[in-house]
Each structure stands twice: as structure tokens, then as C-alpha cells.
Amino acid sequence: MDTEQQQAHDIVTAIVHLALSLELKIVAEGIETQSHFNGLKALGCHLGQGYFMCRPMPMNNFFTKFIDDIDDIDDIDVA
Structure with missing residues (x-):
């Protein structure tokens, strides 16, 4: 990890x-990676959102x- 990270x-x-x-x-926002x-x-974050969970869609x-993927997300809620 570099100094900035x-x-x-x-x-x-x-x-x-x-x-x-x-x-x-x-609520952690901007989660992009595993x-x-x-x-x-x-x-200890309770909620999260970002491209890792789902990219913007129509x-x-x-x-x-949402219904198809809800079982794939564990231990953290999607905000």
C-alpha cells in the first residue's frame, strides 16, 4: 500500500x-471492488452501495x- 492509499x-x-x-x-458509498x-x-460498516453491488441500469x-441478485449479497445491506 502506498502512502496515499x-x-x-x-x-x-x-x-x-x-x-x-x-x-x-x-453507509459506505462508492464500493467498487471486492x-x-x-x-x-x-x-463494521452497516450499509454499502457502489458499482461492486450493481452498475446503474434502466x-x-x-x-x-434486484430480485435475482439479492441472495448473492451477504453480511452487508445495500443502500
């Missing part, structure tokens, strides 16, 4: 710990896609 990780970790200490629900998902889940495809 480490700083970003440290900032996210601090924000998540602060939110958890205040007993707030945490690695991001796993890291945020490990930190409204008429949303319900079909």
Missing part, C-alpha cells in the same frame, strides 16, 4: 470508528436484477 485507509478507519463509538449506522467491500465489512431492469 495508507492515508485514505487511515481516514476511513477513523471515521468508521468514530461513527461506531457514537452508535451511528454507517477488496473495498471486504475492508469496509471488516471495519428502471425497467431494476426489479428483475
Whole structure:
């Protein structure tokens, strides 16, 4: 991990710990990779959204896609 990535990780970790200490629900936005998902889940994020879960799509495809994929997402809610 380079310095910039480490700083970003440290900032996210601090924000998540602060939110958890205040007993707030945490929504992680912009999750783009399995690695991001796993890291945020490990930190204790409650909710998440981003391209990793689903790319933007036409409204008429949303319900079909959501119902088909709902069993593929575990241990973190999709916001």
C-alpha cells in the first residue's frame, strides 16, 4: 500500500470508528471492488452501495436484477 492509499485507509478507519463509538449506522458509498467491500465489512460498516453491488441500469431492469441478485449479497445491506 502506498502512502496515499495508507492515508485514505487511515481516514476511513477513523471515521468508521468514530461513527461506531457514537452508535451511528454507517453507509459506505462508492464500493467498487471486492477488496473495498471486504475492508469496509471488516471495519463494521452497516450499509454499502457502489458499482461492486450493481452498475446503474434502466428502471425497467431494476426489479428483475434486484430480485435475482439479492441472495448473492451477504453480511452487508445495500443502500
